[in-house]
Amino acid sequence: MKKLYIALSFVISTAGLQAQNTDTAKADKLYERYEFVSAAEQYTKLVDQGKADGYVYKQLADTYFNMFNTAEAAKWYAKAVETDQDAETYYRYAQMLKGNGQYEESNKQMRKFAAASPNDQRAKTFMENPNYIPKLMGKEKMYDITSLSVSSEKSDFGPVLNNNTLYFTSARNTSRKTYGWNDEPFLDIYTATYNTDGSINEATALTELNSQYHDGPVTLSADGNTMYFTSDSFRESSFERDRKNKLKLGKNNLFKATKNGDKWGNVQSLPFNSKEYSTSNPSLSHDGKTLYFSSDMPGSLGGVDIWKVAVNADGSYGTPENLGKRVNTEGNESFPFIAQDNQTLYFASAGKPGFGGYDVFKVKLNDSSEAVNLGKPVNSEKDDFSFSYDQEKNIGFFASNRSGMDNIYGANPLCGLEVLTVVTDSKTGKILSNAKVSILDDKNNVIATEMSNSKGEVGYNVECNKTFTIQASATGYESNTFAVAAVKTGTTTKVAAMLNPIAEIIKETQVVLNDVFFEFDKSNITREGAYELDKLVEAMKANPTMVIMVKAHTDNRGSDVYNMRLSDRRAKSSVQYILSKGIKKDRISGKGYGESEPKVNCGEGCTEAEHAENRRSEFIIVKK
The missing domain is CATH 2.120.10.30 (TolB, C-terminal domain)
Incomplete structure (x- = not known):
């Protein structure tokens, strides 16, 4: 019944439809009067009497389409498309198949529809993502x-x-x-x-x-x-x-x-x-x-x-x-x-x-x-x-x-929550469009990444009662993270992601980053470390003559030889990461110094905090 309010009033176009012959006249008149139940009965009688052709099959299919009887409509569209190659017939057939859960066969008919009417936006949308059903099936329940x-x-x-x-x-x-x-x-x-x-x-x-x-x-x-x-x-x-x-x-x-x-x-x-x-x-x-x-x-x-x-x-x-x-x-x-x-x-x-x-x-x-x-x-x-x-x-x-x-x-x-992030310049308040915004769960797994729109906005729908982290970065700016606290009821939480111009981290003698973390006893770059090193990449892109020397240090626990080798591997890993981002070899080098240059000279009595200060990477400006 709702089709009265979805279709063209309770009237659908019958332009060009004329009774094909005296056999179909009664059924056609019922169809044109929108008495689809009775029309279907009359068209079916013609099928039973062996008087059906492509016209009758199409009319019968459309009759069931108007009543949204997907099984019967698909049955008769299968007959109709043998002789009727009209684009809309393929489209309707595909929709009825989809209504029966026959997605693979529906896709076949949609491809025929797209071939027959390539400029139709429905065809374009389908061809851009023809196998969208699995993604819809996997969509988080709302x-x-x-x-x-x-x-x-x-x-x-x-x-x-x-x-x-x-x-x-x-x-x-x-x-x-x-x-x-x-x-x-x-x-x-x-x-x-x-x-x-x-x-x-x-x-x-x-x-x-x-x-x-x-x-x-x-x-x-x-x-x-x-x-x-x-x-x-x-x-x-x-x-x-x-x-x-x-x-x-x-x-x-x-x-x-x-x-x-x-x-x-x-x-x-x-x-x-x-x-x-x-x-x-x-x-x-x-x-x-x-x-x-x-x-x-x-x-x-x-x-x-x-x-x-x-x-x-x-x-x-x-x-x-x-x-x-x-x-x-x-x-x-x-x-x-x-x-x-x-x-x-x-x-x-x-x-x-x-x-x-x-x-x-x-x-x-x-x-x-x-x-x-x-x-x-x-x-x-x-x-x-x-x-x-x-x-x-x-x-x-x-x-x-x-x-x-x-x-x-x-x-x-x-319970759902929209996290709406707005990315701006921390100094001028300027909106930053095309900024990269990621949302991470409480285990620092990236859930999704999108680019900010013309208003500097990115919105994510997430579950209530969970904490999240927003990572935001933009060309020419220092990337940063922003905590999203757990919220008990569904609403919108706004995150003001104000980014500092990249020049803020460039000091007189070095580029100052937060700690570049490595896993214990390892030298491979972690996601957290990469996030920090990306700031150095931005700084070097903004200053194309800048040359950097990476110095990696350890605390004084472990042997001198072990610490020297570990720090050298970490320095070289940092260099390789920077090179992978398009920085030329003659602009970046690295060396490990082990425990030979402690920031805090505390000897054998270092506290955990002092050990942490000594475990560091420094990004020395060799040339500006």
């Missing part, structure tokens, strides 16, 4: 999910929590006539009480807003007194006539209602509605200034895109704006939900790489990062959509047809 008792035996979707009321859309009203698309009743808006223990009371229809047509999903203002909702354009007697098929073709439209006491009323159609295109699935920002919605209006990149429009203080609206390629594709994107931070957008996409059907993605609108697939278990091989998240209660909701019917699920976030 949520635990639960089936909610508020679901019925009919379609239920579009859940959104406002204060302690859960609003959602359902076809459970069995007193209503059925809709030919899928033989379910028309959609209505329902409410249920969300209790402090997480239970949800029995649902009640929102009778003052429900009409004889489709109604819902909805979005509400933060105070709960303003609602935007989807309904059919028939509500305002707005439609186009298809006289041939004796149809009135309506569109999904957006409406606004306000609460007066405990009742909703004052229903108004939004000014950018049209009988030429659909507008649906609204989501209002927490500050009430921006309304997000889905539409196939002119300017869309694909079938249905996600748009936004300004909500002005005087109640008027701006001009709708397409959210562009970071969100939208040549496929369908729908069900936007803007989080309470007014920046994090969740949405459903059938065009971006996913597990199958529609997957839920999220994207930060205030930076240039790519949309992120929420992974399993929120997403599955079927349709997963209409995700919403209540930050105050730390609970998400979404709908999925993974069980064969659109049902509502709860999504409980696993």
Whole structure:
């Protein structure tokens, strides 16, 4: 049922489709009337009678595609592609195979789609990473999910929590006539009480807003007194006539209602509605200034895109704006939900790489990062959509047809933390883009490394209650580390990574680094040692005439000969590392001095601290 709000209204394009012959006329007419259940029956009869050809197979496949019956759709697309090499047929076939978990075969059809339509962004994205499924499968789990008792035996979707009321859309009203698309009743808006223990009371229809047509999903203002909702354009007697098929073709439209006491009323159609295109699935920002919605209006990149429009203080609206390629594709994107931070957008996409059907993605609108697939278990091989998240209660909701019917699920976030690092010049405050930022766990293992964006930012999502370290480096600057303390609850921790210009470590006679550590009795460069030596590399690159002599020292424990040899190996290892970074041989040399030049001349009575001072490397400037 949610396809009414993902596809082009509850109408899909049938341009160019004519009854192939008198045998298909009855089935074609049902298809053109969007009565897909009955149309499938008629096309199947033609197959049983031996009257099927490529046209019938394609129509039958598309019929099941519109109902998202992946098994039947894939079965008939396999027949259709024998004679129909249209790019979109390959694409739909691939999506249905993916919906059945047949990823290898899906990839074969996607390659055919890419060959037939190489400039389609969906094709380009696939060819850049055709085997992305294993990576998605290995994605760290972000949520635990639960089936909610508020679901019925009919379609239920579009859940959104406002204060302690859960609003959602359902076809459970069995007193209503059925809709030919899928033989379910028309959609209505329902409410249920969300209790402090997480239970949800029995649902009640929102009778003052429900009409004889489709109604819902909805979005509400933060105070709960303003609602935007989807309904059919028939509500305002707005439609186009298809006289041939004796149809009135309506569109999904957006409406606004306000609460007066405990009742909703004052229903108004939004000014950018049209009988030429659909507008649906609204989501209002927490500050009430921006309304997000889905539409196939002119300017869309694909079938249905996600748009936004300004909500002005005087109640008027701006001009709708397409959210562009970071969100939208040549496929369908729908069900936007803007989080309470007014920046994090969740949405459903059938065009971006996913597990199958529609997957839920999220994207930060205030930076240039790519949309992120929420992974399993929120997403599955079927349709997963209409995700919403209540930050105050730390609970998400979404709908999925993974069980064969659109049902509502709860999504409980696993405790997560965003570590947002901002890299700047410590002296001027200048933002440093293209800085290298790594995040390390409590055992100093590098988890991930990224380059900072134009705002100097890199964000990492990590687990709560753990400590981390940020390493940041930039050309012309001294690299540095920054501790990230353990945080108990999911939030954003900001790290101010202020880097000193590399000139700060260049003194009169030497380049001053922190200790370059080696493992006990070894001379190989460790990761920690390499991190320090990288500072010397930066200094030498910034000063191309500089010549360095590496002097390695030990404490006085062990024999003189042993210490001399160990320190010499360590000095030469340091030199080799510097050379590996592109510094020429005539600019770097090294020698071990063992215990012959102690920094602290403490003899046999050295403390551990004094021994540590004597175990050192010095980077002497031979020539500036």
